Amino acid sequence: MNKASKASRAEAEVLAELRPGQSVELLKELHILTREGRLNQDSRRKLKQVYHLFQFIEKLLREVPGEGAEASLADHGAGKSYLGFIIYDLFFKQGGAGHVYGIETRAELVEKSRALAARLGFDRMAFLNLTVAESATAAELPPRIDVVTALHACDTATDDAIAFGLAKQARFMVLVPCCQAEVAACLRETKALALSRTPLAELWRHPLHTREIGSQLTNVLRCLYLEASGYQVTVTELVGWEHSMKNELIIARRTGQRKASAAERLRELLEQFGLTSLLETRFRLA
Numbered sequence: 001m002n003k004a005s006k007a008s009r010a011e012a013e014v015l016a017e018l019r020p021g022q023s024v025e026l027l028k029e030l031h032i033l034t035r036e037g038r039l040n041q042d043s044r045r046k047l048k049q050v051y052h053l054f055q056f057i058e059k060l061l062r063e064v065p066g067e068g069a070e071a072s073l074a075d076h077g078a079g080k081s082y083l084g085f086i087i088y089d090l091f092f093k094q095g096g097a098g099h100v101y102g103i104e105t106r107a108e109l110v111e112k113s114r115a116l117a118a119r120l121g122f123d124r125m126a127f128l129n130l131t132v133a134e135s136a137t138a139a140e141l142p143p144r145i146d147v148v149t150a151l152h153a154c155d156t157a158t159d160d161a162i163a164f165g166l167a168k169q170a171r172f173m174v175l176v177p178c179c180q181a182e183v184a185a186c187l188r189e190t191k192a193l194a195l196s197r198t199p200l201a202e203l204w205r206h207p208l209h210t211r212e213i214g215s216q217l218t219n220v221l222r223c224l225y226l227e228a229s230g231y232q233v234t235v236t237e238l239v240g241w242e243h244s245m246k247n248e249l250i251i252a253r254r255t256g257q258r259k260a261s262a263a264e265r266l267r268e269l270l271e272q273f274g275l276t277s278l279l280e281t282r283f284r285l286a
Helices: 003-017 024-029 041-061 082-092 107-120 157-167 182-190 199-204 207-228 260-272 276-280
Strands: 072-076 099-104 125-129 147-153 172-177 231-237 248-254
Touching (some): 041 082, 041 248, 082 107, 082 147, 260 276
Parallel strands (some): 072 099
């Protein structure tokens, strides 16, 4: 096989992995594809995660009135905005309405995303250099947002996205939490006094276990908080564990019906683990 044939075959293999209508130019700009149009193992894994998440988000967007033709989506803790750009490219680009907002605290990433959107003609994308507190009331954002996303938002950034979604009465929230240290730090500090003389204390005796238990407990608390705030919650895997260890996908659908039982369980869990201070910060109940 000559060099031209090999290049043609490699290109065909890459194109076969892309979703129909996906802009190759965009993927090159995002450095998911190389300048030669190739995929390495790391970028293939990243693309697989984003595509799989897009499948969930697309279904939710189509539940917005008008099949999502005028939907609004806010990507919280957007970073380099891989997710926002791909959602716009595959869903919003073909329509004449609808808007994607990327919210990010790092100004340099916001500027780069703005420049890329301008180069690609993605004129219904806006990138905002805002904190969560600012974004909830910022004039640049509409009073309500249809879909809030947060992909691998580190530490308390997922909680920030939830707070934003509640403030904006989001129809849907799609969250993939990443590392979380806040609850683990509280466990180390308080030693979960109510459980300290029981066998359950073994769950956080070692620092590694404390971190993992803290992360798992945080996501359980987040789900209860969403249910107590009027959302139906589904928890599933994003992709196989071989692709990412941060694999939990939380999908929240607004019903407007607050579950008193979820609020009660949330309070009880916080009390058992010595975390009641979080009722004044992360998990404020109505």
